[in-house]
Amino acid sequence: MSGVALSTRAGQRVRPVPAHPGTRDVVLAELCAALFASLPRSDQRRRGEAYVRGLLGARGRKSIRNIAALTGGQAAEQSLHHFIASSTWEWAPVRRALAHYLARVSPPQAWVVRPMVIPKAGDNSVGVDRRFCPAVGQVLNAQQAVGVWAASVERSSPVNWRLHLSDAWLADGARRDQASIPDSVRPETLGECTVEAYLGMMRDWGLPPRPLVLDAREADAPAVFQRLRATGVPVLARVGSSLRMVVADPAVPGRSPEALPAHQIMGAARDMRRPVMWRDHGPARTVRTALTAAVRVGLPTRAAPGHPVRRRDLLLLGVGENGRQWPAELWVTDMVNVPPAALVRLGKLIDRVDRDFTEIADEVGVRDFAGRSFSGWHRHVTLASAAHAVAALTGRYEAGHRLERVS
Template sequence: MSDVVLRMRNAEREAGDGRREAGDPAADADGPGRAPARSDAHDVLLTELCSVLFASLPRADQRRKGVEYLRGLLGAEGRKSIRNIARLIGGQATEQNLHHFISSSTWDWDPVRAALAQYVTAVAPPRAWVVRQTVIPKAGEHSVGVDRRFISSLGQVLNAQQAIGVWSASDEVSMPVNWRLHLSQAWLDDVPRRSQASIPASVNTRSLGDCAVAAVLELTSAWGLPARPVVADVRETDGMKVVRRLRTGGVPFMVRVNSTLPLVPVDGGPAGPGAEAVPAHRIIGAHQGRCRPVAWTDHGTGGGRRTDLVAAVRVADPAGSARLPGAGGRPRGAGGELLLLGAGAPGRRWPQELWLATAPDLPPATLFRLSRLTGRVERDFEGIADRTGIRDYTGRSFNGWHRHVTLASAAHAVAALANTGDRPLRRAC
């Protein structure tokens, strides 16, 4: 168990004991010292996290404002706007100072975000890095990156920002650690808007898939975080391009793909082993007889234990497949074989989901359970991230948006770790 979690729980117990001795009836509301000690747990976590988080900030006043902003994200009522945060902290002068601190100050958010990711990884080691797309509806047109977009997951056109978050995820807890804001070509070609938002010259057009890969690779290549499987839904982008870039970067992955994604069967399929590329759903359909029940824990809002039918078959990337001499015509994928998984609930049309994974030697059940961490992230996004202001930045500044989501991610980490209760968290060695 990590030192910070031990201190947090000691603070909870001491706070509860003190309240009971003083005759506070609320002290036993949810068990000894639990409900009223939430702020004490936050304070313990804030003290340790802020000492790490703001070490790169050169000035004491910047570090102080960083702590104030975090406290505001955790404590302000309603929308976590700078105005509401300032109202909690100290009024109009504070509002002006915090607005400057977030939107136009010179402090670099990148080392702060790296420090957050390293802290989170040490306190609650992840099983996977989960990539999640975040849609941020906007009423106006001046917020950085806002566009009229068709959001396929919602089936509608929205005026919104679109961001990619990478989350540290385990069965117990998930926390966002890195972000990319998607900027359209229209935004980057509009010189006045680009200048007004202070978008750096180095920022160029990237697809959502490119944003996801860049954010993932930064974790290990720039920040030195441990390699963990990447779990992502790539159906809304060029899925095979994402797969190839992750493989080139040496990153293991488990990605949800479209049923029409062309792949080359290795174990045989509709046209036998070594066939030309065929849609993924036809390959897995030919192996439906391999389905086995896999029990898993629903970490999402549904909760409880569930069972799905899972089948797996080895495949290769059509761009890198070649006939192996003397190997019966079996194809060899560039960088090795992949594993195609089909999954679905019993009694329903099968498969409902298709996933493509590296590490074909791992049991399909293990890989499938890894994919279910997306439910953990969805639950924590709705229950924590949205309440700590992850979508609440209203300014026009590109750097301001990144500073805000970095500190909102830190607030999420404080709230998430404080909410772990008695669940064990172990500090990585």
């Protein structure tokens, strides 16, 4: 935990970060100046700002045509299409600048990894495949991506993206060529995609260390933990009830040397539950309560013959409500000395990200790119992330209301 800011101690109120004091136009200009400093040509910088402004101001779907309608019609549409689909500017330096800007003006309490499913009618867009979507419980024709968000209780904003490409896509030379997928892109599981989305930015961007919060119920949680813990990052992961772990806490009734499902461990720890309270910083700003039980556990590991098995303690956290099914949520973390109330508040940042995705990211068109190219998709979501940051820092929005548009 050394060097990691976790400003959520039990009983401590988190001081809200004030919204950016400037108007939206001022913040837009300031942010774009920082973001596009890496673009070598002034016309590219102008188009970048025009695109972000269009994402904030265009009505309906954020197509290049609708964006260009705000800035100059057909000629603008052609230039913006080239700027997104086939220009040569790199998106990674722009994302890095965005992450540093947000770390300065709205410091995150954690980096939150969130999946993004983009339903599609056809099969030409890069990465489109038939996928089972747990959120809706059905198979969809869709793209699948992973976003990394800078998150606090007041606001959250995406700073990095990784597009998950199936083996079928990457093994098809014709489709790779059509979408201009770089040779460096190799097959990976969704869990590996999740880890790389985070590690890819933390390796070289010089960002402040913060805990990583993610939902690992659909991933290979042990593999994700092993990879992340090797880097020393503090992790809080929501996990499925069937994840098997070895109980290391002697206070748990029926403790066994064998690995047990997480829900069975938490069922045995029912009498260890304690109430926690936290303040919800959403529109209602109410004090909420829950019951938690924390059990020290280890993930099953395989040792080489003749070598002892080494396990580092983790904490299995059960969260639920009195009188309801126990547990409602299961979390695993290596922050074993952090109070449960602080871990609950940290886990709630996933809800903050989900809310901001619906109320802001979707409103500025993060899922609206209709092109076919790999680089075009990445450039679009990069600029949509910039538009999201402007809206999150300056907008006045409440749950259930549409994002205020810029004329």
